Amino acid sequence: MDQAAFIDLSNHALITIAVVAVPILIPGLIAGVFISLFQAVTQIQEQTLTFVPKLFIMIISYLITGPWIIRFVSNYAIELINTIPAISRGG
16 A cells, blocks of 8 residues: 555545534534533533533434434445455555
8 A cells, every 4th residue: 555545545534534523513512602601691500511411412413413424434434445455456
């Protein structure tokens, strides 16, 4: 495997990881910001108030985007498996 092929595979893997993580992390981030604003306004400093709603929102976002994530990762795995012969030949 030459250096360009390795860099291309690594780049594609990192992009895949980012695309799969975003639908779960963004709703959690938005929920965290709103919960922090609510805590600042009401001066309630309860730790479970930050954790439990973010957990539920992230679970719901995974349930909504889960099939798409599985399809995306499966397509990436198939593409990666199909490139193995070209990588082993060196081109």
